[in-house]
Amino acid sequence: MNIYDISEKAGVSIATVSRVLNGNSKVSDKTRKKILAVMEETGYQPNVFARGLGLNTMNTVGVMCADSSDMVLASAVYHVEQELHKYQYDVLLCCTGYETEEKAKYMNLLLSKRVDALILVGSSFIEKNMEKNQYIIEAAKEVPVMLVNAYLDASNVYCAVCDDRTMMRQVTREFLEQKRQILYLYRSLSYSGRQKLQGIKDAFKDCGQKPEKDQMVLMKDSTIEDTRKFLAERWGQGVRWNVVMTSDDELAVGACKFAKAQGLKVPQDMQILGYNNSKISICSEPEISTVDNHMQKAGTLAVDQLMEILKKEEVEQKTIVKGEMVLRDTTIDL
Incomplete structure (x- = not known):
């Protein structure tokens, strides 16, 4: 027929x-x-x-994320997809991994499907090296590109950005004002990762201090158990701290396991702060204080703005989503 x-x-x-x-x-x-x-x-x-x-429209948006097994990214992608369906748009989803070549390959695949726009979920898509962002700039010459929790100053590229720098600056400054010795664990130097690091440096500068190199440790690909073992090794070497700040809640769970194994009381002997307010933060014992950067809200906002863009309406290139503290059992007086 x-x-x-x-x-x-x-x-x-x-x-x-x-x-x-x-x-x-x-x-x-x-x-x-x-x-x-x-x-x-x-x-x-x-x-x-x-x-x-x-x-001249497929009513379809291409959505890319680096890793759908990441619970924070998966949640954001879910909210993006649900919001697009409200506008009667279909979704083509690609999980790209973290290599630039693979990201570019998947983006070209989506463009070949004649999608109306692209949404890139997560900060890992924007590299410090601008040459590695060129494939995004080229794609934006064909369709609008919306970034969720990342920023790129380029034509036809729009961003809904979580204010990670401000939130990390705020909580770090509060710990420093309490005269705490901070250890910061982070996973990557993605756009968000760089913003968090800068927020910490801002806070130290605010307090007339400078962080030591061994106070900020890259824990790339570390599991919960890897984090526990690393902290135990540091502790065994005589290194001491009474606050562990982390770039995500999973690292914070590793810190809780270390404290329990060491016989340290949380938060009396050691305070622990996660990031993202993921479900894992309430699965831990004790439940973890964390920063909610409202990634899901950023995803929903990105879709709403994209619909305006597709209707040829004016939209701000960069929209900032403010985060908030979620206080539970692993911090005192924040």
Whole structure:
């Protein structure tokens, strides 16, 4: 069954059937209902790709994330997809990994599917080396690109950014004002990772101090158990701290396990602060104080703004989403 069969069965021209499929208003209600009834009776499903060619839109957005097994990214992608469905847009999702070449390959794949726009979820897509961001800049010459929790100053690239720098500056300064000895554990130097590090440096500067190199430790690919072992090794070497700040809640869980194994009371002997307010922060014992940077909100906002962009309306290139502290059992007086 094709459009020719529908036109013959409904007793109308092919052009009239095409107008109904494309939502053209220049068809009477009587004729429209007649054609739709024939389609329902025959079970006709229009060719979405062909329809998209006629309308110059596929009503489809390409969504990319580095790792769908990451609970924070997975949650953000879910909210992005649900919001797009509210606007009756379909989603093509690609999980790219962290290598630039793979990201570029998947982006080209999505562009070949004639998506109307691209949404990149997570800060790992924006590299410090601008040459590695060139594939995004080139893609933005074809369709709008929306970044969730990252920023790139380029034409037709828009951003909904979590204010990680300000939040990390705020909590670090409060610990320093309590005369605490801080150890910061982080996983990457993604856009968000760099913002968090800068926030810590800002706080030290605010307090007239300078962080030591061994106070900020990169824990790339570390598991919860790796984190526990690392802290135990440091402690065994005589290194001491009474605050562990982390770039994500999983690292904070490792710190809790270390404290328990060491016989340290949390938060009396050691305070621990996570980041992201993921579900794992309330699965830990004790439940972990954390920063909620409202990644899901940033994803939803990104979709709402993208819809405005697709309607050719003016949108700010960069929108900042403010975070907040979520105080539980691993901190005192923050």
